Amino acid sequence: MRKVYDHKAIEKKWQRVWDEKKVFQTDNDTSKKKKYILDMFPYPSGAGLHVGHPLGYIASDIVSRYYRMNGYRVLHPMGWDAFGLPAENYAIKSGIHPDKITKSNIKTFKRQLRSLGFSYDWSREINTSDPEYYKWTQWIFLKLFEKGLAYKKKALVNWCDSCQTVLANEQVIDGKCERCKKSVIQKELKQWFFKITDYAEELLADIEKLNWSESIKSAQRNWIGKSKGATIKFEIDISNSDGNSKSKKTNLKQILNTNNQISKQYIEVFTTRPDTLFGATYLVCAPEHKQISNFKFQISNWNEVEKYIEESKKKTDLQRSDLSKEKTGVEIKGFKAINPVNNKEIPIWIADYVLNTYGTGAIMAVPAHDERDFEFASKYNIEIIKVIEGGKLPYTGKGKMVNSGKFNGQQSDEIIKKITRLTDGKLTIQYKLRDWLISRQRYWGVPIPIIYCANCGIIPVPEDQLPVELPTDVDFFPNGESPLTNSKTFHAVKCPNCDSPARRESDTMDTFVDSSWYFLAYTTDKISNFKFSRCFNRDLNINESSEQISTANHWLPVDIYVGGAEHAVMHLLYARFITKVLRDIKILDFNEPFMSLKNQGMILAEDGRKMSKSFGNVINPDDIVDVYGADTFRLYEMFIGPFSDTKSWSTKNIAGVNRFIKKLFNIEYQNDGTIEEYTKIKIEQLKKSVSDDILNFSFNTAIAKMMSFIKDKNLHLNKKFWQEFLILFSPFAPYASQELWAMTGEKGLIVNENWVKIDKLKLNESTKDYMVIIGGKKLGSLKLITNISDDEIIEEISKDQIITDKLNNKKIEKIKIHENVIILM
RNA sequence: GCCGCUGUGGUGAAAUUGGUAUACACGCAAGACUUAAAAUCUUGUGGUCUCAACAACCGUGUGGGUUCGAUUCCCGCCAGCGGCACCA
Numbered sequence: 001m002r003k004v005y006d007h008k009a010i011e012k013k014w015q016r017v018w019d020e021k022k023v024f025q026t027d028n029d030t031s032k033k034k035k036y037i038l039d040m041f042p043y044p045s046g047a048g049l050h051v052g053h054p055l056g057y058i059a060s061d062i063v064s065r066y067y068r069m070n071g072y073r074v075l076h077p078m079g080w081d082a083f084g085l086p087a088e089n090y091a092i093k094s095g096i097h098p099d100k101i102t103k104s105n106i107k108t109f110k111r112q113l114r115s116l117g118f119s120y121d122w123s124r125e126i127n128t129s130d131p132e133y134y135k136w137t138q139w140i141f142l143k144l145f146e147k148g149l150a151y152k153k154k155a156l157v158n159w160c161d162s163c164q165t166v167l168a169n170e171q172v173i174d175g176k177c178e179r180c181k182k183s184v185i186q187k188e189l190k191q192w193f194f195k196i197t198d199y200a201e202e203l204l205a206d207i208e209k210l211n212w213s214e215s216i217k218s219a220q221r222n223w224i225g226k227s228k229g230a231t232i233k234f235e236i237d238i239s240n241s242d243g244n245s246k247s248k249k250t251n252l253k254q255i256l257n258t259n260n261q262i263s264k265q266y267i268e269v270f271t272t273r274p275d276t277l278f279g280a281t282y283l284v285c286a287p288e289h290k291q292i293s294n295f296k297f298q299i300s301n302w303n304e305v306e307k308y309i310e311e312s313k314k315k316t317d318l319q320r321s322d323l324s325k326e327k328t329g330v331e332i333k334g335f336k337a338i339n340p341v342n343n344k345e346i347p348i349w350i351a352d353y354v355l356n357t358y359g360t361g362a363i364m365a366v367p368a369h370d371e372r373d374f375e376f377a378s379k380y381n382i383e384i385i386k387v388i389e390g391g392k393l394p395y396t397g398k399g400k401m402v403n404s405g406k407f408n409g410q411q412s413d414e415i416i417k418k419i420t421r422l423t424d425g426k427l428t429i430q431y432k433l434r435d436w437l438i439s440r441q442r443y444w445g446v447p448i449p450i451i452y453c454a455n456c457g458i459i460p461v462p463e464d465q466l467p468v469e470l471p472t473d474v475d476f477f478p479n480g481e482s483p484l485t486n487s488k489t490f491h492a493v494k495c496p497n498c499d500s501p502a503r504r505e506s507d508t509m510d511t512f513v514d515s516s517w518y519f520l521a522y523t524t525d526k527i528s529n530f531k532f533s534r535c536f537n538r539d540l541n542i543n544e545s546s547e548q549i550s551t552a553n554h555w556l557p558v559d560i561y562v563g564g565a566e567h568a569v570m571h572l573l574y575a576r577f578i579t580k581v582l583r584d585i586k587i588l589d590f591n592e593p594f595m596s597l598k599n600q601g602m603i604l605a606e607d608g609r610k611m612s613k614s615f616g617n618v619i620n621p622d623d624i625v626d627v628y629g630a631d632t633f634r635l636y637e638m639f640i641g642p643f644s645d646t647k648s649w650s651t652k653n654i655a656g657v658n659r660f661i662k663k664l665f666n667i668e669y670q671n672d673g674t675i676e677e678y679t680k681i682k683i684e685q686l687k688k689s690v691s692d693d694i695l696n697f698s699f700n701t702a703i704a705k706m707m708s709f710i711k712d713k714n715l716h717l718n719k720k721f722w723q724e725f726l727i728l729f730s731p732f733a734p735y736a737s738q739e740l741w742a743m744t745g746e747k748g749l750i751v752n753e754n755w756v757k758i759d760k761l762k763l764n765e766s767t768k769d770y771m772v773i774i775g776g777k778k779l780g781s782l783k784l785i786t787n788i789s790d791d792e793i794i795e796e797i798s799k800d801q802i803i804t805d806k807l808n809n810k811k812i813e814k815i816k817i818h819e820n821v822i823i824l825m
Numbered sequence: 826g827c828c829g830c831u832g833u834g835g836u837g838a839a840a841u842u843g844g845u846a847u848a849c850a851c852g853c854a855a856g857a858c859u860u861a862a863a864a865u866c867u868u869g870u871g872g873u874c875u876c877a878a879c880a881a882c883c884g885u886g887u888g889g890g891u892u893c894g895a896u897u898c899c900c901g902c903c904a905g906c907g908g909c910a911c912c913a
Contacts, residue, residue: 215907218829222909229913271913284913321911353911363913371826372911432912568908639850641837646906653837656850659865701839704849711849771844776894778845816893821844823893 007629024119027073040563044105049112056600060562065731069755077522079126088444098444128514135467138449149195159187192439200431212597219568225432229272232425234337236265270359274419280364286356287312300334312352340423443483445508453495453502482506516578523555561594601645631733632658638699669717684762774824
């Protein structure tokens with residue numbers, strides 16, 4: 001009679017046993033080798049778990065189970081990235097406190113994750129909105145503040161009017177808010193920054209050491225955007241200006257008096273192509289360029305210039321960076337710049353295609369070698385100076401040199417040095433990376449631990465007063481100021497220095513600060529025992545028991561990090577930065593948090609579009625688990641395609657893996673009896689390839705090979721081989737494999753079994769299938785013993801009917817053996 | 826424009842260091858069981874030619890090259906996806 005696969009009963013039964021026996025509690029036996037296998041923790045959204053989440057979690061779970069069975073101690077935790085805007089926005093609509101919403105969402109997420117049979121150690125669960133957690137987020141802020149790496153400054157920042165908060169550069173996509181997709185405007189505001197630019201060079205250089213995908217590494221390189229070049233000074237010849245010389249002279253005097261400087265004035269430009277200096281046709285300054293307004297008395301067409309500056313200010317970043325837009329600009333009249341290499345006088349323009357935030361905010365335009373400069377010069381009929389006129393420096397950089405084409409590639413150091421010597425310029429390295437803007441004018445985040453005192457200025461909250469807890473008596477309605485300002489209990493405080501009345505900082509931190517260190521928090525048995533000062537420092541002699549010192553640091557860094565590629569720049573760059581800062585203050589002793597990173601591909605809906613509520617094409621994992629079971633769900637997501645590829649959901653295909661599991665419940669095997677060689681070799685091959693595939697994250701092929709194995713009619717299993725198969729299968733389908741394991745009469749749990757041992761002798765069988773080839777064409781195949789002479793092979797070939805027929809009496813002169821191929825000549 | 830990745834049946838996809846394609850699964854077709862359907866099982870399934878089988882030839886985006894042999898390596902194109910982008 002056919003046995004029925006009742007997935008619900010099996011799941012319920014074994015879930016209870018696992019919980020009771022605490023089988024997934026972290027093993028702290030330090031005599032074993034460690035593996036820290038980490039998933040990117042989710043934001044617990046109101047929509048619940050999405051089918052995209054488990055893809056990575058299943059993979060990391062398979063790998064964790066594999067390592068545990070191979071005798072490693074494994075840290076495999078899960079937690080919640082719980083602060084953030086959606087909960088707050090929902091609170092504004094519903095009036096329910098974000099904390100309450102978040103906790104209820106977490107409950108749902110946790111239930112869903114548990115139903116999928118993941119082997120997380122839930123006792124180490126963390127939640128970034130828990131004061132026990134975020135006091136350490138605040139502690140990190142204080143450390144950065146101490147080091148001068150956290151600072152407040154007035155700057156043009158990205159402002160989202162709809163979210164009523166500032167955004168980091170990384171959160172602005174195509175000039176729009178990452179979250180609400182509304183246009184972002186530029187506002188001058190006083191904000192908190194982390195000085196990530198101090199680490200630009202190291203963040204870039206260390207990318208080479210990482211075992212990450214090429215696409216993520218290249219995204220980080222692009223974002224950091226290093227260019228080597230030179231800054232070159234162009235003298236401005238004010239005396240030589242035409243126009244009304246009388247008023248000019250008095251005004252020049254004014255400048256000399258106020259600035260207390262010698263009469264020479266310069267504009268500095270940054271260029272990656274100093275070798276084209278001879279072709280500099282004009283200078284262009286960004287409209288915001290600071291020096292321009294200093295010269296307003298020398299500029300004869302100031303009215304026109306000022307008007308252009310005002311117009312540019314009104315434009316959004318998106319409007320200004322629109323490539324399809326025609327370039328605009330205004331020539332500055334009244335004085336010119338002098339090319340230091342040939343003393344040629346060239347005009348100065350302002351134009352908004354030059355960015356004030358990059359380089360020096362001014363460029364030398366070389367229309368003969370730059371497409372954009374060429375376009376601009378053509379539009380305004382500027383006479384183009386060819387490099388050849390002034391003589392050209394030998395070009396030794398990589399990349400193309402074309403007329404009116406954009407340069408690509410890096411300039412060689414040699415040429416840059418030569419030019420800088422010639423012109424009193426200097427070698428300069430520029431990065432596109434800018435400092436990380438971390439303050440937010442919203443409620444549901446970590447309060448910045450800073451106090452403003454009228455006497456003492458900006459004072460950090462003393463460490464022993466952490467955490468600065470979020471008050472509950474606030475209105476959430478965003479009005480451009482942090483909601484914390486309207487709390488009665490939060491705002492007023494005494495200065496820790498002088499005890500006079502002071503006020504707290506009311507901004508909160510970007511949630512990416514929370515997630516930039518969370519992987520450290522899991523290393524202590526529970527978050528309330530966590531302490532940076534004693535956990536991570538191996539160098540300092542701290543009066544703590546050695547046990548406490550060893551429990552944390554031995555796990556780090558993370559060995560395998562699994563998550564979505566959407567975090568290519570933000571989270572991954574920030575976490576790398578914070579790690580390096582903590583290393584520099586001797587809290588950590590490694591350079592990179594995640595040596596190996598695996599990105600799961602996106603799962604699209606059946607219609608090939610993104611899953612989204614508005615399309616009505618969202619698949620809820622609960623429904624699949626309910627109908628087919630957790631194991632089918634796990635197998636399906638792993639079998640659907642290569643782990644890191646984008647793929648579409650296909651409900652039809654779930655049946656395939658479900659059939660496979662059902663088949664296993666009707667497998668027959670002999671209790672003993674002799675097993676023929678064929679089966680023995682096949683099981684060894686399966687053991688080898690499933691093990692290899694797991695380590696390579698090639699789960700789809702591992703499953704395919706297990707299916708082939710079960711399908712093979714020539715196999716005859718005994719109990720030993722069947723149990724070995726179940727061990728191979730157990731990381732993929734923990735419930736079904738456990739049930740089948742128990743059905744073989746075993747009382748113990750399969751998770752406590754050792755991984756299979758591979759019999760290498762059997763694997764490298766003594767006979768081999770050889771392919772016989774002539775002139776690149778296949779004649780047939782031969783089964784031969786290894787270690788056979790050429791003459792014997794020729795004799796074997798002459799005995800083979802199929803091959804001799806195809807040979808058609810052709811004489812074999814020589815043979816060559818390569819791998820499993822016999823080449824006839 | 827620059828950087829990175831990808832391109833294989835009707836579909837999702839396999840293929841050690843180059844070893845002679847399309848594993849596994851879906852779908853489809855035929856058959857078995859059934860009053861019937863579902864489920865399950867069996868067989869077949871790249872294309873052309875052929876009643877059919879064998880055989881042959883063509884086939885991994887495209888055009889070349891290296892090689893006894895190329896999905897794999899090299900060069901040139903084309904298409905798609907992702908990142909960056911008036912970054913000088």
